[in-house]
Amino acid sequence: MEGDMITPAPAFVRFSGIQKTYDGEYLVVKNLDLDIRKGEFITLLGPSGSGKTTTLMMLAGFEVPTHGEIYLADRPIKNVPPHKRDIGMVFQNYALFPHLTIEENVAFPLSVRKVNKAETQERVRAALRMIKMEGLAERRPGQLSGGQQQRVALARALVFKPQLVLMDEPLGALDKRLREQMQLEIKQLHETMGITVVYVTHDQSEALTMSDRIAVFNDGIVQQIDRPDALYERPVNSFVAHFIGENNVLAGTVETIEQGYCRVALASGGSVMARAVNVAGSGAATSLSVRPERISIMMDGAASEGPNRLPATVQSTIYLGDHTLAVLEVGGSEEFMVKLQPGEHDGLRQGESVSITFRPEDCLALDPV
Numbered sequence: 001m002e003g004d005m006i007t008p009a010p011a012f013v014r015f016s017g018i019q020k021t022y023d024g025e026y027l028v029v030k031n032l033d034l035d036i037r038k039g040e041f042i043t044l045l046g047p048s049g050s051g052k053t054t055t056l057m058m059l060a061g062f063e064v065p066t067h068g069e070i071y072l073a074d075r076p077i078k079n080v081p082p083h084k085r086d087i088g089m090v091f092q093n094y095a096l097f098p099h100l101t102i103e104e105n106v107a108f109p110l111s112v113r114k115v116n117k118a119e120t121q122e123r124v125r126a127a128l129r130m131i132k133m134e135g136l137a138e139r140r141p142g143q144l145s146g147g148q149q150q151r152v153a154l155a156r157a158l159v160f161k162p163q164l165v166l167m168d169e170p171l172g173a174l175d176k177r178l179r180e181q182m183q184l185e186i187k188q189l190h191e192t193m194g195i196t197v198v199y200v201t202h203d204q205s206e207a208l209t210m211s212d213r214i215a216v217f218n219d220g221i222v223q224q225i226d227r228p229d230a231l232y233e234r235p236v237n238s239f240v241a242h243f244i245g246e247n248n249v250l251a252g253t254v255e256t257i258e259q260g261y262c263r264v265a266l267a268s269g270g271s272v273m274a275r276a277v278n279v280a281g282s283g284a285a286t287s288l289s290v291r292p293e294r295i296s297i298m299m300d301g302a303a304s305e306g307p308n309r310l311p312a313t314v315q316s317t318i319y320l321g322d323h324t325l326a327v328l329e330v331g332g333s334e335e336f337m338v339k340l341q342p343g344e345h346d347g348l349r350q351g352e353s354v355s356i357t358f359r360p361e362d363c364l365a366l367d368p369v
Helices: 052-060 102-112 117-130 146-158 176-193 204-210 228-233 238-243
Strands: 013-021 027-036 041-045 067-072 087-091 164-168 196-201 213-218 221-226 248-258 261-266 271-276 285-290 296-299 309-319 324-330 333-340 353-357 363-366
Touching (some): 013 052, 027 221, 041 052, 041 204, 052 067, 052 087, 052 164, 052 196, 052 213, 087 146, 117 146, 146 176, 196 204, 213 228, 213 238, 221 238, 238 285, 238 363, 248 333, 271 285, 296 333, 309 333
Parallel strands (some): 041 196, 087 164, 164 196, 271 363
Antiparallel strands (some): 013 027, 013 067, 248 285, 285 363, 296 353, 309 324, 309 353, 324 333
């Protein structure tokens, strides 16, 4: 019944028809329409030059859209200066004041906002407890590790209780182990405080780990926006399939399409069945996408069920601890990857002839690469 329908929550941040050009000709951001919900953690993901950082800087107020409007809590903010937007910022280079103590750095946004001394002390103490750095309040940034400095930058962005926090590659300068630890800490803070976070990164594993939703940018356009699992399992085009996670590609031509599946003749010979995700029709060129963990290796001569079986030659195996990566030659590609579980096919030898199999539902027919 119509009366039982749930009305979607209004957008907390809304980009409406946003364009951005620096030279009057090339659009860095092209006709961006993007809604961000209150309390969500959304990541803008894409390669360098894709428009994600420019989008973040327009939301922060450091860049002005060439066309269109940005709304924050239903209020247009294109002409509102950055310091009046009530937005916290965390940068990759921390941007801490080297001559101030940690306590003074965290207190700075409150002093700018003329918060009284007693409340400032209380908020700063709470912020330092939040990042587990109460005992380091009198130190200066130069006396801290990179991870500690990033925690201070995070506390400074949250101490004045902003309605929105923007993070621009905040973990890019950290080593792998510390980066992964900080990912979990930031996500936990987001969930505990219920703040809205817009996060920019080019690291797809970081985006998958932290985000409620991910907007994948390329060439100034959002290619797809969805939950991490949906982006991985159901990419809408070849760019998203290749950018999110590891991926194998086979070129072919669509022969038939029926009930959401298509038969594809491979350029190297043979044919496979695939999900028809983004194909122009029979006779059209297509790019097949298959994830390495969705493929099985069959020893030469072994029987298999199902329509998708292709000959392969072992190029090499790479031991990676929790799994082994088998690199095969398949259909003319010498970098076809298959993930093997520990102990699976330990005896594979370079040059050995094998077969690979995969289910039609795990093979996506997409626009040509």
